[in-house]
Amino acid sequence: MKLMRQRKMAVFSIFMLLLSLGLAVYSVMSYKGSSSAASGQRGSGRMQMSIHDSTGTASNPPGEFKRYGFSPASGGRFGENSSSSTFAWPIAIYAVIFFGLAAAGYFILKKKRFEVRITDRRLLLWSMLGTGLLLRIAAAPWIAGHPFDINLFKSWAASAASDLTGFYLNGSSDYPPFYVYILYIIGQLTNTVTLSSYSTLLIKLPSILADAATAYLLYKVGRRYLTYEAGLLIGLFYVFNPAVFINSTVWGQVDSFFTLIIAAAIYLLSEGKLVWSTVILTLSVLMKPQGIIYLPILFFALVAARKWRSWFASAASAVLTLLIVILPFSIGQDPLWLYDLYSGTVNEYPYASVNAFNFFAFLGANYKPDTDTLLIFSYHTWGLIFIVLSTLFSWWMYIRTRSIRFASACALLLIAMVFTFSSSMHERYLFPAAALSLLAYTYLKDRRLLWLAGGFSLTIFVNTYYIYYNSTNGGSSYGLTLFLTSSLNIVLCIYLAKILWDCGSAYQQRPLPRSDQQVTVQQIP
Numbered sequence: 001m002k003l004m005r006q007r008k009m010a011v012f013s014i015f016m017l018l019l020s021l022g023l024a025v026y027s028v029m030s031y032k033g034s035s036s037a038a039s040g041q042r043g044s045g046r047m048q049m050s051i052h053d054s055t056g057t058a059s060n061p062p063g064e065f066k067r068y069g070f071s072p073a074s075g076g077r078f079g080e081n082s083s084s085s086t087f088a089w090p091i092a093i094y095a096v097i098f099f100g101l102a103a104a105g106y107f108i109l110k111k112k113r114f115e116v117r118i119t120d121r122r123l124l125l126w127s128m129l130g131t132g133l134l135l136r137i138a139a140a141p142w143i144a145g146h147p148f149d150i151n152l153f154k155s156w157a158a159s160a161a162s163d164l165t166g167f168y169l170n171g172s173s174d175y176p177p178f179y180v181y182i183l184y185i186i187g188q189l190t191n192t193v194t195l196s197s198y199s200t201l202l203i204k205l206p207s208i209l210a211d212a213a214t215a216y217l218l219y220k221v222g223r224r225y226l227t228y229e230a231g232l233l234i235g236l237f238y239v240f241n242p243a244v245f246i247n248s249t250v251w252g253q254v255d256s257f258f259t260l261i262i263a264a265a266i267y268l269l270s271e272g273k274l275v276w277s278t279v280i281l282t283l284s285v286l287m288k289p290q291g292i293i294y295l296p297i298l299f300f301a302l303v304a305a306r307k308w309r310s311w312f313a314s315a316a317s318a319v320l321t322l323l324i325v326i327l328p329f330s331i332g333q334d335p336l337w338l339y340d341l342y343s344g345t346v347n348e349y350p351y352a353s354v355n356a357f358n359f360f361a362f363l364g365a366n367y368k369p370d371t372d373t374l375l376i377f378s379y380h381t382w383g384l385i386f387i388v389l390s391t392l393f394s395w396w397m398y399i400r401t402r403s404i405r406f407a408s409a410c411a412l413l414l415i416a417m418v419f420t421f422s423s424s425m426h427e428r429y430l431f432p433a434a435a436l437s438l439l440a441y442t443y444l445k446d447r448r449l450l451w452l453a454g455g456f457s458l459t460i461f462v463n464t465y466y467i468y469y470n471s472t473n474g475g476s477s478y479g480l481t482l483f484l485t486s487s488l489n490i491v492l493c494i495y496l497a498k499i500l501w502d503c504g505s506a507y508q509q510r511p512l513p514r515s516d517q518q519v520t521v522q523q524i525p
Helices: 002-006 008-033 064-068 088-111 118-142 147-162 178-190 196-225 228-239 242-251 255-270 274-287 289-305 308-330 337-346 379-401 404-421 433-444 448-469 480-508
Strands: none
Touching (some): 008 196, 088 228, 088 242, 118 196, 118 228, 118 242, 147 196, 178 196, 178 274, 178 308, 196 255, 196 433, 242 448, 255 404, 255 433, 274 289, 274 308, 289 379, 379 404, 379 480, 433 448, 448 480
């Protein structure tokens, strides 16, 4: 009994792990035996499709308005095709509890009252990751996910499994090629008798695994540059973050997988591994076009390196990675097929904001054509101006610090500013900020970045939750939730710029460190 009291954290973590394991096993077994999946499909798990018509008119563009239940013809209202409200209240309550506990965890870390026995450290880490992973697996089969996205991923998985090399020749998908390989594996697994019932779970599984992997990466960096306890709390914050959970486990999107790639690339860059960072960043662009947002960070590092060999090695690794990924799909294609694919994807949503609660949404321009004028320029032109200014400001911050360890902070600044002030942004494009803010904290050790991690997590969750559940239920698209969330994103972005300016000033006062030394800054209160 005395031993149990001394190791109560270890005992509690084991209990939670076993409980989550039991829930996961029971959930998966019960789901397999049910006659109807949560999405309304038969338990056989066949890929029954009901995708919205891809055709549209000028007033009702292809697919997108129907996808999110937004109808310009109804005066800009949500709720026409709402996702099921199942689990809406439990998820909202969980979010309130989480952010409350996170605030308490912040003060625990600040006062350094949290200590873990050395003998319990490995147990707590893997119990934490295992619990977060198993709870997601337990919940994922029963939450239908966004009907359009889930069905579309199922269709693409079936198409890829049927003919991988002919994926783009035989279909009309505009999705970049890297994730098609993941969909191919999912399609093959779904075709087996044993796993045919679990198509929804399999679609969500890569992102669920990525959640745990990203949490581990954040823990690893936190332990190296801070303390074990700090790394553990950072990993805990991420793996149980409702903004992360709702994206991968509830919605069924792949932003978690994309964020793992971005976080890994920025981590490698921060450690001076330019070639490997280039490979991973290339994969990010080959998965989602918004991976381009992070490429300037690599450019900053290469300019600072001042070595032609680094430029050549990075260019060669990028080209080689590109060729390996796209060659199987290039058979029988036009030489410019990849350019045409990306051009179509980038130009697919010509609106000031696409449900992103940002500056343009704050001005009431959600789903306004980006050709409309704001003052002297169109929204599209303003968006390009803000992208250029954001990139230049990030570069300035990087130059002021004289340290590659500032890469994560610059990546966070780029995505925050581009999301907040550029056009054609979706509600989920800010998602990597939840991980990047934590990564930036581990390198800069400025506790204000923890508040930003909480703030961005809150706005990401609210924006995603609002769009997924269409909480206005047919009300005006410009409401209190949009106004407050957009305002907070603007404030957070400006506050982030202030923090990085302060950190840059602190770096300027320090001697230039050797590349093999750990780079730290004094904590700014």
